Structure formats: structure tokens, C-alpha cells
Amino acid sequence: MTATPLVVLDCDSTTIQDEVIELLADAAGSRELVAEITERAMRGELDFSSSLAERVATLAGTDESVFGEAYARVRRSPGIEALIAEVHRRGGKVGVVSGGFHEVLDPLAKDLGLDFWRANRLEVIDGKLSGRTVGPVIDADAKAAALREWADEAGIPLSATVAIGDGANDLRMMEVAGISVSYNGKPLVRERADVAIEDDLALAIPLLDRLTQ
Numbered sequence: 001m002t003a004t005p006l007v008v009l010d011c012d013s014t015t016i017q018d019e020v021i022e023l024l025a026d027a028a029g030s031r032e033l034v035a036e037i038t039e040r041a042m043r044g045e046l047d048f049s050s051s052l053a054e055r056v057a058t059l060a061g062t063d064e065s066v067f068g069e070a071y072a073r074v075r076r077s078p079g080i081e082a083l084i085a086e087v088h089r090r091g092g093k094v095g096v097v098s099g100g101f102h103e104v105l106d107p108l109a110k111d112l113g114l115d116f117w118r119a120n121r122l123e124v125i126d127g128k129l130s131g132r133t134v135g136p137v138i139d140a141d142a143k144a145a146a147l148r149e150w151a152d153e154a155g156i157p158l159s160a161t162v163a164i165g166d167g168a169n170d171l172r173m174m175e176v177a178g179i180s181v182s183y184n185g186k187p188l189v190r191e192r193a194d195v196a197i198e199d200d201l202a203l204a205i206p207l208l209d210r211l212t213q
Contacts, residue, residue, distance in 0.1 A: 003160035003211035008147045010165035011098030020100040030058035036105040042167035048139045060131025067103040081204030096147040116150045144172035160211045
């Protein structure tokens with residue numbers, strides 16, 4: 001009998017092909033700077049919280065309509081719908097935990113039928129982005145905590161969990177999971193993951209048969 005799975009994915013460059021902060025930065029005219037900071041953070045060269053604050057600061061003054069514009073440009077990663085459907089067929093749950101933003105993850109979660117999701121929130125004052133986040137920062141420790149919390153809530157042991165990510169910010173949750181998967185991962189992530197896959201999230205489906213209760 002196969003285990004009832006919990007699959008937890010990173011959002012940017014994993015569940016979707018884009019980095020949402022870069023889509024938002026397009027409107028603010030700061031994409032080049034933001035992309036450079038993002039790359040350094042994902043390689044583990046920058047503290048995530050500091051890099052997030054630095055990137056979000058470049059969005060100050062941007063109209064909140066940018067959220068809808070950014071979501072309209074989001075490209076789902078190949079195989080994400082198939083993976084979610086198979087996990088649900090097995091009676092399992094799917095969560096996405098993101099160093100990105102609720103303002104884009106919320107509609108994505110609804111459209112994909114996610115069971116759990118968590119991300120940072122951008123502060124909006126008088127219809128404009130302030131250049132700051134509000135609430136706890138979703139960093140590597142917060143991602144690991146989310147996986148543990150969702151497993152507990154669903155009554156699924158950690159041995160029956162899969163964590164999928166691409167960057168340094170995903171390593172803690174990958175350490176907690178029963179199986180860790182690098183998806184188009186940075187070298188450090190590929191090195192530490194149990195399994196590395198490229199370009200198609202449906203390639204993670206056979207791993208569900210390896211999980212134990």
C-alpha cells in the first residue's frame with residue numbers, strides 16, 4: 001500500500017517558470033537590478049531576508065494594479081497540473097511555500113486547487129506599494145516550518161512528504177522531507193537533493209511510490 005503523500009513545492013522557478021519579483025520589477029523599472037540580487041540569493045551568496053528587503057525596496061511607488069498584470073504573465077511549469085492531480089488521486093495534499101508574494105500566489109493557488117500555500121505580503125498604502133513587506137518573512141526556516149505544520153495538519157508523517165525546489169532558500173525544507181527533489185536546481189541544490197529532475201514536474205510522480213507511512 002502506497003503512502004498518502006504531502007508534496008510541498010517552492011513557487012518561483014518551480015511551480016511557475018517565473019520569478020514574480022522580476023515581473024513586478026518590470027513595472028517599476030528595476031528588473032535588471034532585481035534579477036541580479038535574486039540570482040545571488042538563490043546561489044546562497046546573500047542572506048534571503050536582506051535580499052528580499054533590497055528587492056522589494058525597488059518597487060516603492062508602484063501602483064497595486066501591478067499584481068494583476070504580473071499574474072497575467074505567470075507561466076506554469078510543465079507537469080504541475082499532472083503532479084497535483086496524481087497527489088490528489090492518492091488522497092494526498094499539495095502545498096506551495098514561497099519567498100515571493102501572496103498577492104500573486106493567492107490566485108495561482110485557487111486556479112491550481114492547492115491545499116496549502118504561504119508567502120510574503122507586500123505593504124500597500126493608498127494604492128501604492130510602499131517598498132516594504134508586512135508580517136513574517138518566508139525564509140528557509142519558515143519553509144521548513146510550513147512543511148512540518150502542513151504534514152501535522154494533514155496527519156501525514158514526514159516520511160511521506162516530498163519537497164521540491166530550485167534554490168538555496170529551499171534547502172531546509174528539503175532536509176525535513178522524506179524525499180527532496182531539485183527541479184532545475186542551482187548546483188548546490190542538485191548536489192544536496194535526493195533526486196534531480198529537469199523541465200517537467202510530472203517526473204516527480206514516480207517518486208510517490210517510494211514514500212513510506
